[in-house]
Amino acid sequence: MMKKNALVWMVTAVQAFLLFSCAGPKEIRAPRSIGAWVVYWDGERGLKELETHGGLFDRVSLFAYELEEGGRPQSAPGLERLIPVFHRLAQERGFSPWVTLVNDMRGSQGVRLKETETLRRLLSDPEGLRRHVADIVSLVEKDGFAGLDLDYEGFSTDDRAVLDPLITALSLTLKERGLGFQVVVEPRKDRYLPPAGCAPVVVMGYNLHGPHSGPGPRSTPTFIRSLAPRGQGDPSGEAAVALAVGGFVWGKDRKVKQLDWITGKAWGEKAREKGRGEGEVPFARMEDGSLLWYEDEQSLALKWAAAAEDFRRLMVWRLGGNDEGLFAALKKIRGRARGER
Numbered sequence: 001m002m003k004k005n006a007l008v009w010m011v012t013a014v015q016a017f018l019l020f021s022c023a024g025p026k027e028i029r030a031p032r033s034i035g036a037w038v039v040y041w042d043g044e045r046g047l048k049e050l051e052t053h054g055g056l057f058d059r060v061s062l063f064a065y066e067l068e069e070g071g072r073p074q075s076a077p078g079l080e081r082l083i084p085v086f087h088r089l090a091q092e093r094g095f096s097p098w099v100t101l102v103n104d105m106r107g108s109q110g111v112r113l114k115e116t117e118t119l120r121r122l123l124s125d126p127e128g129l130r131r132h133v134a135d136i137v138s139l140v141e142k143d144g145f146a147g148l149d150l151d152y153e154g155f156s157t158d159d160r161a162v163l164d165p166l167i168t169a170l171s172l173t174l175k176e177r178g179l180g181f182q183v184v185v186e187p188r189k190d191r192y193l194p195p196a197g198c199a200p201v202v203v204m205g206y207n208l209h210g211p212h213s214g215p216g217p218r219s220t221p222t223f224i225r226s227l228a229p230r231g232q233g234d235p236s237g238e239a240a241v242a243l244a245v246g247g248f249v250w251g252k253d254r255k256v257k258q259l260d261w262i263t264g265k266a267w268g269e270k271a272r273e274k275g276r277g278e279g280e281v282p283f284a285r286m287e288d289g290s291l292l293w294y295e296d297e298q299s300l301a302l303k304w305a306a307a308a309e310d311f312r313r314l315m316v317w318r319l320g321g322n323d324e325g326l327f328a329a330l331k332k333i334r335g336r337a338r339g340e341r
């Protein structure tokens with residue numbers, strides 16, 4: 001086992017050298033832009049990373065809007081503390097400040113993730129659709145964001161009659177107001193895709209493995225390549241791919257815990273049994289029998305190399321819990337000078 005792991009490490013090192021070396025057999029296209037998310041529940045750490053590395057990004061989206069019980073968009077808890085700092089950093093570091101609306105519904109019984117039934121009822125009514133579009137646009141304008149990422153997950157290809165009018169109306173209305181618009185697209189083939197040519201898209205380049213499955217990498221280069229059809233409807237022909245930089249650990253009790261970039265690497269480095277598995281993604285078996293799959297500079301570079309064949313823009317999920325290694329890797333991926341401000 002250990003000899004096999006050592007061989008895999010050697011092969012991966014050679015691949016990484018070729019990836020960034022001028023002597024490499026194939027030049028990897030740099031992304032036209034790099035973006036990232038900052039999430040409201042880890043806002044302080046995310047904003048701290050923007051203080052230092054904000055100049056690396058062309059745009060950053062604050063994952064900050066959710067739904068109330070009736071389906072009306074609202075700000076997530078604590079957003080009032082984050083927005084002023086976020087806008088200040090956008091001006092100082094030069095990135096475009098966007099916001100993300102997700103269909104997580106907060107009510108008296110807590111938060112229901114990826115709520116779809118309420119939205120189906122609301123958007124099936126013409127007046128409900130009109131109000132929903134107006135409420136979203138009003139919120140984005142009030143908070144001074146430059147654009148909206150719409151992250152409505154859990155809808156299938158059968159939901160086109162409900163979501164197509166929403167996407168079309170939002171695209172037209174936001175454009176009229178001088179605001180940007182992008183739709184987050186899930187990787188599964190049976191999930192909803194917006195009308196071709198209607199709005200820019202960012203495809204989630206992860207969820208291959210996670211809490212919904214057994215142990216394995218969140219994504220692999222092969223998985224990333226398979227997502228090309230999901231981005232073909234982007235009107236500019238320059239769809240974005242979102243790469244996750246955190247990992248997961250599967251315990252012997254079958255519980256799954258999400259880890260940030262720093263924690264995943266730290267745990268992996270301490271483990272006695274470790275190596276690279278599917279897609280050259282690092283893994284480690286902990287002393288208690290838990291199995292960890294995480295990301296590092298090499299796995300991230302290999303995934304962008306695969307993505308660059310079909311995608312022109314890169315989004316990072318997410319800021320908060322990262323180290324200098326991640327930002328150094330992103331600078332190499334960028335492949336052109338853009339000094340941090």
